[in-house]
Amino acid sequence: xxxxxxxxxxxxxxxxxxxxxxxxxxxxxxxxxxxxxxxxxxxxxxxxxxxxxxxxxxxxxxxxxxxxxxxxxxxxxxxxxxxxxxxxxxxxxxxxxxxxxxxxxxxxxxxxxxxxxxxxxxxxxxxxxxxxxxxxxxxxxxxxxxxxxxxxxxxxxxxxxxxxxxxxxxxxxxxxxxxxxxxxxxxxxxxxxxxxxxxxxxxxxxxxxxxxxxxxxxxxxxxxxxxxxxxxxxxxxxxxxxxxxxxxxxxxxxxxxxxxxxxxxxxxxxxxxxxxxxxxxxxxxxxxxxxxxxxxxxxxxxxxxxxxxxxxxxxxxxxxxxxxxxxxxxxxxxxxxxxxxxxxxxxxxxxxxxxxxxxxxxxxxxxxxxxxxxxxxxxxxxxxxxxxxxxxxxxxxxxxxxxxxxxxxxxxxxxxxxxxxxxxxxxxxxxxxxxxxxxxxxxxxxxxxxxxxx
Numbered sequence: 453x454x455x456x457x458x459x460x461x462x463x464x465x466x467x468x469x470x471x472x473x474x475x476x477x478x479x480x481x482x483x484x485x486x487x488x489x490x491x492x493x494x495x496x497x498x499x500x501x502x503x504x505x506x507x508x509x510x511x512x513x514x515x516x517x518x519x520x521x522x523x524x525x526x527x528x529x530x531x532x533x534x535x536x537x538x539x540x541x542x543x544x545x546x547x548x549x550x551x552x553x554x555x556x557x558x559x560x561x562x563x564x565x566x567x568x569x570x571x572x573x574x575x576x577x578x579x580x581x582x583x584x585x586x587x588x589x590x591x592x593x594x595x596x597x598x599x600x601x602x603x604x605x606x607x608x609x610x611x612x613x614x615x616x617x618x619x620x621x622x623x624x625x626x627x628x629x630x631x632x633x634x635x636x637x638x639x640x641x642x643x644x645x646x647x648x649x650x651x652x653x654x655x656x657x658x659x660x661x662x663x664x665x666x667x668x669x670x671x672x673x674x675x676x677x678x679x680x681x682x683x684x685x686x687x688x689x690x691x692x693x694x695x696x697x698x699x700x701x702x703x704x705x706x707x708x709x710x711x712x713x714x715x716x717x718x719x720x721x722x723x724x725x726x727x728x729x730x731x732x733x734x735x736x737x738x739x740x741x742x743x744x745x746x747x748x749x750x751x752x753x754x755x756x757x758x759x760x761x762x763x764x765x766x767x768x769x770x771x772x773x774x775x776x777x778x779x780x781x782x783x784x785x786x787x788x789x790x791x792x793x794x795x796x797x798x799x800x801x802x803x804x805x806x807x808x809x810x811x812x813x814x815x816x817x818x819x820x821x822x823x824x825x826x827x828x829x830x831x832x833x834x835x836x837x838x839x840x841x842x843x844x845x846x847x848x849x850x851x852x853x854x855x856x857x858x859x860x861x862x863x864x865x866x867x868x869x870x871x872x873x874x875x876x877x878x879x880x881x882x883x884x885x886x887x888x889x890x891x892x893x894x895x896x897x898x899x900x901x902x903x904x905x906x
Contacts (some may be wrong), residue, residue, distance in 0.1 A: 682854050777893040796822075
């Protein structure tokens with residue numbers, strides 16, 4: 453097979469960053485069908501067949517099998533080539549020879565080990581003989597999903613798979629690469645060089661939030677405890693597979709600060725895993741192995757430049773403020789609801805991203821889920837049943853807090869909920885519409901899904 457051209461999703465204009473976007477042309481014409489997950493590990497154990505490349509391949513094959521399509525029918529792949537935010541290969545340490553011997557390699561010896569290129573995937577999946585395109589999208593699964601569904605709506609392909617892998621190697625996370633240097637180079641020196649762990653910026657904003665609305669950090673406990681409980685009902689997740697014990701309110705409240713007011717359990721745990729989602733047209737989706745879930749619309753937070761560069765929203769100063777994040781989240785929600793032809797009142801459950809638990813609050817408030825207004829989410833957690841058993845299920849996936857750092861549990865759960873195969877996590881209400889997405893308010897993609905054809 454001749455290797456397909458590798459495109460950049462941003463340069464193709466696949467992200468819906470415009471205000472007042474109108475109802476999406478693809479509304480109800482694209483369906484989510486197949487889901488594939490690899491196992492999880494805390495860190496890679498050195499086995500080539502558990503490398504992130506091997507597990508991305510496994511996730512793709514499982515998604516294809518789950519959907520019941522022939523691999524040759526897959527005509528598009530969308531992936532994020534980066535597979536970590538902090539697990540960088542030790543400088544000077546060679547790539548293991550047994551890893552290189554196990555796969556077809558590219559010119560980059562780290563391909564499949566600490567990153568994934570489209571070229572590497574195509575070389576190592578010879579069964580994908582029908583590929584028309586391979587596309588890259590930035591940062592996380594949310595961007596990959598948005599580009600995949602938009603590519604189908606535009607007729608670029610009929611069976612497209614969104615892919616995301618996360619590697620974690622032995623060693624302390626976040627202590628290698630640029631973080632190990634004495635100085636910060638490039639644009640990152642303006643804001644990103646603040647001392648402290650990655651949650652530091654979110655913690656600063658949450659401190660402002662508590663002061664502004666008269667709240668306390670302890671009020672986050674119901675959300676975080678509920679997220680872990682949901683994660684323990686997610687067989688594909690890390691906590692379910694390796695540390696299957698609940699988190700108590702007392703444990704949460706007594707946990708050490710990482711960056712006050714963010715404690716240990718407000719941070720997701722880095723893990724090693726991969727996932728893939730298969731999307732297709734509504735016509736094809738009706739005849740496949742799993743029930744189709746219809747994409748009502750999708751919308752992007754961030755900005756698209758004249759040269760096609762898709763990047764995050766720009767703050768007024770060197771570090772974003774709480775008020776900027778709130779406005780960015782609100783703007784993304786407005787774009788999503790207009791694109792999907794729905795209102796917040798039509799949404800039966802939400803699966804917004806929660807890599808740091810604290811900013812889930814702003815997604816809920818600014819999207820207006822369950823009628824929650826600005827400054828009200830923490831009171832809602834305490835006064836309402838936010839579990840899967842109640843009328844207002846918040847993050848039934850458990851998110852990253854419940855299953856480990858991946859930025860894709862929310863997509864898996866939303867599709868599974870509407871297909872009726874979320875198992876122990878299945879919400880008890882008659883859920884017909886769900887919303888999923890992330891990453892942070894500064895740069896995100898969300899989609900609304902329906903159980904019913906439109």
